[in-house]
Amino acid sequence: MRNGLNTFLSNLESVTRLDQIQDLIVGLRDELAVDHVIYHWISVDGQQYGFGTYDPTWAQRYQDMDYIRVDPVVLGCFQRFHPVDWKRLDWTSRAARAFRAESLTYQVGNQGYSVPIRGPNGQFALFSLSRSCSDEDWDDFIATHQRDVIVLAHYLNAKALQLENHRTPDPVKPLSPREVDALTFLAMGYSRGQAADMLAISEHTLRDYIESARLKLGAANIVHAVARALTEGLILTGGAARDDPGGWPGRLRDPLVATG
Incomplete structure (x- = not known):
């Protein structure tokens, strides 16, 4: 792959x-x-674009x-x-499970490997490979090519940023302390009702904080808002809450699952 990597990077340049x-x-x-190579950009306003096979x-x-x-x-890589x-x-x-079953009908591949990439001002992208093969064969493939794949991902993202600089996201607006609290509890896996109880506010008030945060972050939905806040380091995922010296119970759980 080394010669192939050098050729690809030279051509990319x-x-x-x-x-x-x-x-x-x-x-x-x-x-x-492999069966597929995909580069997938997710912009701060929820738009998606990319290229691949x-x-x-x-x-x-x-x-x-x-x-x-x-x-x-996507959900897993947002927090990694x-x-x-x-x-x-x-x-x-x-x-x-339904998503995975449908993807297989389009020959996406039962194995995959993704490199999360963070660019300037909260830009998020994924570089992914997929193939249909056994676990053993896939593990051997990743062990052989992992380092080159990571290099490819970052060079490809840099070129995409260079060519599509008008898509570079605007800096996010700062969140208020209550907006930070609301998004943090959602990122930790709590439902909206649980988050409202822990903040001693109504669910209606909680929704106002969430919607305000979403607009400041330029996010298309709450999942995207939580993901971008995490990416920007604007919210916590553990430790002590601002108003709770005893700290929040629990720890970071399934990312973004309970945020809908």
């Missing part, structure tokens, strides 16, 4: 338009002998069905800074 990257991605897929019908359905809200790869093997994500919910 000479790219001047985003559409040219698509051809490089197809070549990279063939070089790595998925069936265009699946890519369109993903957007039409708003699968970003249930995709364990290190590469993630899809096997180690939480696929136990009914929505996640």
Whole structure:
């Protein structure tokens, strides 16, 4: 892969338009002998774009069905800074199982590996590989190519930022202490009712804080708001609350599951 990596990076350096990257991605897929290579950008306003080798019908359905809200790869990677093997994500919910089953009908692959990428001002992207194979073969593949894949991910993201600089997100507005509290409890896995009780406010008031925070963060929905607040380091996921010297009970649980 080393020669292939050097060739890809050299070709990437000479790219001047985003559409040219698509051809490089197809070549990279063939070089790595995987089923798919995908680069997926999620902007702060909830818009998605990218390039890759998925069936265009699946890519369109993903957007039409708003699968970003249930995709364990996206939800899991929002709270991680290190590469993630899809096997180690939480696929136990009914929505996640249905999503996975449908994705397999589009030959997405039963194995996958994603590199979360954080860019300037809260930019978030994923670089993913997938393939249909056994656990043993996939583990061998990742052990062999992990370092190169990480390098590829970050160089690709840097080129995308360079070519699409008008998409670079605006800096987020600061959150109020109560907005921070509300989003933090949601990120910890508490329901809205539980969060309201712990903050000694009504659910109606809690919704006002959440909606205000969402607008400040430029997020499309609450899941996106919590994810961006985590990415920006604006909220806590454990330790002591601002008004509670005894600290919050529990610890960070299933990311974003209870935020809907």
